[in-house]
Amino acid sequence: MSQVEAAHPALPPLLTLRDRAAVEDALLTERLQTVVPRLMREEGIDMWVLVAREYLEDPVLATMLDAKSLRARRRTILVFFDPGEGRPVERLTVSRYGLPGMFEGAWKPEQQPDQWKALGDLIAAKNPKKIALNVSALTAFGDGLTVSQRDGLMAALPAPYRDRIVSGERLSVGWLESRIPAEMKLYPGVVRLAHAVLAEGLSGQVIKPGVTTTDDVAWYLRERLSRLGVATWFHPSVGVQRQGAKGMLDGDTVIQKGDLVWTDFGVTYLRLNTDTQHLAYVLKDGETEAPAGLRAGLAAANRVQDAVTASFKVGLSGNDILAAARAKAIAQGLDPSIYSHPLGYHGHGAGPAIGFWDNQNGDERGAAKVFAHTVWSIELTATHAVPEWDGQKVAFRTEEDAYFDGKEVRYLDGRQTELTLIR
Structure with missing residues (x-):
């Protein structure tokens, strides 16, 4: 970093698209491994669920796709779960096409055709104390969950877990700004x-x-x-x-x-x-x-x-x-x-x-x-x-x-x- 601006700055060399993708994926992997766990633990949240549809991506989820996944596919659901006791935060996706290398697939459509039901079953199996969803009245960056997707999620969520829903606003903003x-x-x-x-x-x-x-x-x-x-x-x-x-x-x-x-x-x-x-x-x-x-x-x-x-x-x-x-x-x-x-x-x-x-x-x-x-x-x-x-x-x-x-x-x-x- 320089405090003095060059008078006639030369254009720096630019990476090929393939090399840019490698850099972007390396950065994303490191961020997923470090930024997300830090934020979840600072906020005391043990599960974060992000849902987006193709061409209607949550502002946060869009930045968590790898460099070759230019859009969400059909409905893309990402789940972060902190099992506690210092163990790594799990990165899961309840999505038909998955996100290999970034998120572990957690849905087998041939066994459970209903994607929402698969998500509800996953949440029940993990038994989180707090479930963060991206809903915020203040900032668009924390308000990416649409009404229809929230309705689908809530309908599939077992009743005991509905009172555990909290806003993921601070997680969303923290992820994007860090x-x-x-x-x-x-x-x-x-x-x-x-x-x-x-x-x-x-x-x-x-x-x-x-x-x-x-x-x-x-x-x-x-x-x-x-x-x-x-x-x-x-x-x-x-x-x-x-x-x-x-x-x-x-x-x-x-x-x-x-x-x-x-x-x-x-x-x-x-x-x-x-x-x-x-x-x-x-x-x-x-x-x-x-x-x-x-x-x-x-x-x-x-x-x-x-x-x-x-x-x-x-x-x-x-x-x-x-x-x-x-x-x-x-x-x-x-x-x-x-x-x-x-x-x-x-x-x-x-x-x-x-x-x-x-x-x-x-x-x-x-x-x-x-x-x-x-x-x-x-x-x-x-x-x-x-x-x-x-x-x-x-x-x-x-x-x-x-x-x-x-x-x-x-x-x-x-x-x-x-x-x-x-x-």
Whole structure:
């Protein structure tokens, strides 16, 4: 991990699909062996049942399929059971096609054709004290069990076990937000991939002032990833702020000399997601650097970043961190808007939010606690008056990816501290 971002990052080598699958399966195996048992024991839950149908995958179950199982098959049921006394957590699947190597098959349709009955029999045989199901009113990540599948499960569940049902919300969120050391050896390279493609898009190679539109740049980034065989979890956003113009200009806006170009961009690689916002300045004739006021605006955004990362502490809620970071930034005379979020298997990942752009006063979605070994998108805006633009207030939107190890927050591949210059 680097705290300094490379000015012209080179594109890292990319794995073949076959090699990516091997890496993804190795990571998944290690996570199943370590993360799930830890979470179940921390929460005092001895059985976790996940149910999904083809094309309607639970957000958690979808991340537990091996690299060749792109979808659930028919109905896929996964069962984790902790037998206690320090014995390994059992990984079982009540599914017609199974998941060999990851989950042990626990259903023989020729002996018991009814899949739900087979699940009920399995639960009765294991006799768990608590059965976690993915039902949550607060987060979609813990709410993957559909009504019809819950009804089928409950109908098949022997009566004595129905009172043992508990929410699997904390298991779901914990699974999705926790990063293991092997993933963290790879994550900086995933961010470097995003930074390298972004540097191409914010360059004279792509942007021709007076010709190129903001949509042209967005589609360049999307096409570039496609040619590399890399996915994006959202369509790139590109816009400009311009002296004398109000707000952000985007769509078919033609980029001109003197514009401040902004982009929001994310990639998905090895099942890990990035989320980055960078700023570039299109030099006017005779200029060799951006106006001092624009450079000061980015520096203000960096100071808000510092306020956010300095406020992280295990056990605090997202709302706590938001309030502390805003207090630090405002005390320095800054004008912050903070809306940072977890990152990992999903771009807007599982875990507590740290503000929203339209709510800086805390939110129920930010009430959960922050844990160590989690990755974050440090996303925010610092509004700053630019003297060279007649005092016009400009929004300096920044977003960088970082890892919280429980003690400090470190950027995965540095952060932007100087405006990219487009010549």
